[in-house]
Amino acid sequence: MLCDSQPVSAPPELPPLVSAALSLSGRRGFVSSTRNETGRLLATLAASRTGLLGELGTGCGVGSAWLRSGAGDNTRIVTAESDPQLAKVVAELFADDERIEVVSADWTALIERGPFALLFVDAREAKLSARDIIADVIEPGGFVVLDDFTPSAVWPPMYQGRVDTLRQEWLMDTRFTTVEVMVAPDAAVLLATRR
Ligand SMILES: C[S@@+](CC[C@H](N)C(=O)[O-])C[C@H]1O[C@@H](n2cnc3c(N)ncnc32)[C@H](O)[C@@H]1O
Structure with a gap:
Protein backbone atom coordinates (compact mmCIF):
# COMPACT_ATOMS: atom_id res chain seq x y z
CA MET A 1 0.00 0.00 0.00
CA LEU A 2 1.32 3.47 -0.81
CA CYS A 3 1.86 5.60 2.33
CA ASP A 4 -0.81 8.14 1.47
CA SER A 5 -3.44 5.72 0.24
CA GLN A 6 -6.49 4.84 2.30
CA PRO A 7 -7.49 1.28 3.13
CA VAL A 8 -10.45 0.20 1.04
CA SER A 9 -13.41 -1.54 2.62
CA ALA A 10 -14.37 -3.86 -0.23
CA PRO A 11 -12.73 -5.43 -3.26
CA PRO A 12 -13.92 -4.43 -6.74
CA GLU A 13 -17.39 -5.63 -7.63
CA LEU A 14 -17.77 -8.96 -9.36
CA PRO A 15 -18.64 -9.02 -13.05
CA PRO A 16 -22.36 -9.91 -13.41
CA LEU A 17 -21.66 -13.20 -15.20
CA VAL A 18 -19.30 -14.24 -12.41
CA SER A 19 -21.98 -13.42 -9.84
CA ALA A 20 -24.47 -15.53 -11.80
CA ALA A 21 -22.06 -18.48 -11.93
CA LEU A 22 -21.32 -18.16 -8.21
CA SER A 23 -25.06 -18.14 -7.51
CA LEU A 24 -25.40 -21.33 -9.52
CA PHE A 149 -1.77 -24.86 -4.87
CA THR A 150 -0.69 -24.09 -1.33
CA PRO A 151 2.12 -21.52 -1.48
CA SER A 152 5.54 -23.05 -0.91
CA ALA A 153 8.60 -20.94 -0.18
CA VAL A 154 11.09 -23.80 -0.53
CA TRP A 155 12.62 -25.76 -3.37
CA PRO A 156 11.62 -28.34 -4.28
CA PRO A 157 8.05 -27.24 -3.53
CA MET A 158 6.52 -29.14 -0.62
CA TYR A 159 2.95 -30.01 0.23
CA GLN A 160 1.95 -31.78 3.44
CA GLY A 161 5.54 -32.85 4.13
CA ARG A 162 6.21 -34.27 0.66
CA VAL A 163 7.74 -32.94 -2.51
CA ASP A 164 4.97 -31.64 -4.73
CA THR A 165 6.10 -33.36 -7.90
CA LEU A 166 3.24 -31.98 -10.01
CA ARG A 167 4.32 -28.43 -9.27
CA GLN A 168 8.00 -29.30 -9.55
CA GLU A 169 7.55 -30.86 -13.00
CA TRP A 170 5.61 -27.87 -14.34
CA LEU A 171 8.20 -25.47 -12.96
CA MET A 172 11.08 -27.42 -14.54
CA ASP A 173 9.54 -28.23 -17.93
CA THR A 174 11.72 -26.45 -20.49
CA ARG A 175 8.86 -26.17 -23.00
CA PHE A 176 7.39 -23.55 -20.69
CA THR A 177 8.53 -20.61 -18.64
CA THR A 178 6.56 -21.07 -15.44
CA VAL A 179 6.07 -19.10 -12.26
CA GLU A 180 4.17 -19.78 -9.06
CA VAL A 181 2.02 -16.74 -8.34
CA MET A 182 0.51 -16.22 -4.89
CA VAL A 183 -2.97 -14.88 -5.47
CA ALA A 184 -3.83 -14.93 -1.74
CA PRO A 185 -1.85 -15.78 1.42
CA ASP A 186 -3.18 -19.34 1.22
CA ALA A 187 -3.46 -19.83 -2.55
CA ALA A 188 -1.00 -20.09 -5.39
CA VAL A 189 -1.43 -20.53 -9.12
CA LEU A 190 1.02 -21.86 -11.66
CA LEU A 191 1.28 -19.65 -14.71
CA ALA A 192 3.17 -21.29 -17.58
CA THR A 193 3.96 -19.58 -20.87
CA ARG A 194 4.65 -21.80 -23.88
CA ARG A 195 8.06 -21.04 -25.36
C1 LIG B 1 -12.40 -27.71 -9.72
S1 LIG B 1 -13.88 -28.03 -10.57
C2 LIG B 1 -13.89 -26.83 -11.84
C3 LIG B 1 -14.15 -25.45 -11.37
C4 LIG B 1 -14.32 -24.46 -12.48
N1 LIG B 1 -13.23 -24.54 -13.46
C5 LIG B 1 -14.39 -23.05 -11.97
O1 LIG B 1 -13.63 -22.19 -12.46
O2 LIG B 1 -15.20 -22.76 -11.07
C6 LIG B 1 -13.45 -29.45 -11.53
C7 LIG B 1 -14.53 -29.85 -12.53
O3 LIG B 1 -13.93 -30.77 -13.44
C8 LIG B 1 -14.88 -31.73 -13.78
N2 LIG B 1 -14.16 -32.89 -14.28
C9 LIG B 1 -13.59 -33.91 -13.58
N3 LIG B 1 -12.99 -34.77 -14.40
C10 LIG B 1 -13.19 -34.31 -15.66
C11 LIG B 1 -12.81 -34.78 -16.94
N4 LIG B 1 -12.12 -35.92 -17.08
N5 LIG B 1 -13.16 -34.05 -18.03
C12 LIG B 1 -13.88 -32.91 -17.88
N6 LIG B 1 -14.28 -32.41 -16.68
C13 LIG B 1 -13.93 -33.10 -15.59
C14 LIG B 1 -15.64 -31.97 -12.49
O4 LIG B 1 -16.89 -32.54 -12.74
C15 LIG B 1 -15.70 -30.56 -11.91
O5 LIG B 1 -16.90 -29.94 -12.28
Missing part, protein backbone atom coordinates in the same frame (compact mmCIF):
# COMPACT_ATOMS: atom_id res chain seq x y z
CA SER A 25 -22.54 -22.84 -7.46
CA GLY A 26 -24.36 -21.87 -4.27
CA ARG A 27 -27.68 -23.30 -5.42
CA ARG A 28 -26.05 -26.59 -6.37
CA GLY A 29 -23.86 -26.80 -3.28
CA PHE A 30 -20.83 -26.94 -5.57
CA VAL A 31 -17.80 -26.12 -3.44
CA SER A 32 -14.99 -26.34 -6.01
CA SER A 33 -15.53 -23.12 -7.91
CA THR A 34 -12.58 -20.93 -8.70
CA ARG A 35 -11.94 -18.32 -6.04
CA ASN A 36 -12.15 -14.68 -6.94
CA GLU A 37 -8.43 -13.97 -6.58
CA THR A 38 -7.67 -16.61 -9.21
CA GLY A 39 -10.57 -15.39 -11.31
CA ARG A 40 -9.16 -11.88 -11.43
CA LEU A 41 -5.87 -13.32 -12.67
CA LEU A 42 -7.74 -15.30 -15.34
CA ALA A 43 -9.56 -12.17 -16.47
CA THR A 44 -6.31 -10.20 -16.63
CA LEU A 45 -4.58 -12.88 -18.67
CA ALA A 46 -7.61 -13.25 -20.95
CA ALA A 47 -7.47 -9.53 -21.66
CA SER A 48 -4.02 -10.01 -23.21
CA ARG A 49 -5.14 -12.76 -25.61
CA THR A 50 -6.78 -13.12 -28.98
CA GLY A 51 -8.03 -16.43 -30.36
CA LEU A 52 -9.24 -19.44 -28.43
CA LEU A 53 -9.34 -19.65 -24.63
CA GLY A 54 -10.05 -23.06 -23.13
CA GLU A 55 -11.00 -24.50 -19.78
CA LEU A 56 -10.75 -28.16 -18.75
CA GLY A 57 -13.39 -28.74 -16.06
CA THR A 58 -16.26 -26.23 -16.23
CA GLY A 59 -17.76 -26.77 -12.79
CA CYS A 60 -20.52 -24.18 -12.42
CA GLY A 61 -18.94 -21.84 -14.95
CA VAL A 62 -17.09 -19.47 -12.63
CA GLY A 63 -13.73 -19.76 -14.42
CA SER A 64 -15.33 -19.28 -17.83
CA ALA A 65 -17.21 -16.26 -16.55
CA TRP A 66 -13.97 -14.71 -15.30
CA LEU A 67 -12.27 -15.43 -18.62
CA ARG A 68 -15.21 -13.86 -20.43
CA SER A 69 -15.08 -10.78 -18.21
CA GLY A 70 -11.55 -10.02 -19.37
CA ALA A 71 -11.64 -11.32 -22.93
CA GLY A 72 -11.58 -8.88 -25.82
CA ASP A 73 -13.65 -9.01 -28.98
CA ASN A 74 -11.37 -11.36 -30.90
CA THR A 75 -11.64 -14.27 -28.49
CA ARG A 76 -13.83 -17.29 -27.97
CA ILE A 77 -14.05 -19.50 -24.90
CA VAL A 78 -14.64 -23.23 -24.93
CA THR A 79 -14.98 -25.24 -21.73
CA ALA A 80 -15.42 -28.98 -21.16
CA GLU A 81 -17.29 -30.66 -18.32
CA SER A 82 -17.64 -34.42 -17.88
CA ASP A 83 -20.75 -34.20 -15.69
CA PRO A 84 -23.58 -33.88 -18.24
CA GLN A 85 -26.04 -32.30 -15.80
CA LEU A 86 -23.52 -29.65 -14.83
CA ALA A 87 -22.62 -29.01 -18.47
CA LYS A 88 -26.31 -28.56 -19.28
CA VAL A 89 -27.06 -26.01 -16.56
CA VAL A 90 -23.90 -24.03 -17.32
CA ALA A 91 -24.71 -24.04 -21.05
CA GLU A 92 -28.09 -22.57 -20.07
CA LEU A 93 -26.36 -19.95 -17.95
CA PHE A 94 -24.25 -18.86 -20.92
CA ALA A 95 -26.99 -19.32 -23.53
CA ASP A 96 -27.12 -15.62 -24.40
CA ASP A 97 -23.38 -15.35 -24.91
CA GLU A 98 -22.29 -16.65 -28.29
CA ARG A 99 -18.63 -16.40 -27.37
CA ILE A 100 -18.75 -19.13 -24.67
CA GLU A 101 -19.31 -22.75 -25.64
CA VAL A 102 -19.85 -25.47 -23.05
CA VAL A 103 -18.90 -28.95 -24.25
CA SER A 104 -20.44 -31.84 -22.36
CA ALA A 105 -17.52 -34.24 -22.58
CA ASP A 106 -14.27 -35.40 -21.11
CA TRP A 107 -11.54 -32.75 -21.24
CA THR A 108 -9.75 -34.71 -23.98
CA ALA A 109 -12.53 -33.70 -26.39
CA LEU A 110 -11.21 -30.14 -26.33
CA ILE A 111 -7.72 -31.02 -27.45
CA GLU A 112 -8.56 -31.20 -31.14
CA ARG A 113 -9.99 -27.66 -30.91
CA GLY A 114 -6.52 -26.20 -30.30
CA PRO A 115 -4.26 -24.32 -30.57
CA PHE A 116 -5.20 -22.33 -27.51
CA ALA A 117 -4.02 -18.87 -26.56
CA LEU A 118 -4.84 -19.69 -22.93
CA LEU A 119 -5.84 -22.92 -21.24
CA PHE A 120 -7.16 -23.08 -17.68
CA VAL A 121 -6.51 -26.66 -16.56
CA ASP A 122 -9.00 -27.31 -13.77
CA ALA A 123 -9.97 -30.99 -14.07
CA ARG A 124 -7.99 -33.16 -11.70
CA GLU A 125 -6.94 -35.83 -14.17
CA ALA A 126 -5.77 -33.27 -16.73
CA LYS A 127 -3.79 -31.46 -14.06
CA LEU A 128 -2.06 -34.63 -12.98
CA SER A 129 -1.23 -36.24 -16.30
CA ALA A 130 -1.74 -34.06 -19.34
CA ARG A 131 1.35 -31.85 -19.52
CA ASP A 132 2.65 -33.38 -22.75
CA ILE A 133 -0.74 -33.16 -24.44
CA ILE A 134 -1.18 -29.59 -23.28
CA ALA A 135 2.28 -28.55 -24.49
CA ASP A 136 1.27 -29.57 -28.01
CA VAL A 137 -1.92 -27.48 -28.10
CA ILE A 138 -0.75 -24.17 -26.65
CA GLU A 139 0.34 -21.59 -29.16
CA PRO A 140 3.80 -20.04 -28.69
CA GLY A 141 3.48 -17.36 -26.02
CA GLY A 142 0.20 -18.88 -24.87
CA PHE A 143 -0.65 -19.34 -21.19
CA VAL A 144 -1.48 -22.41 -19.14
CA VAL A 145 -3.03 -21.76 -15.73
CA LEU A 146 -3.31 -24.32 -12.92
CA ASP A 147 -4.78 -23.25 -9.59
CA ASP A 148 -5.35 -24.54 -6.06
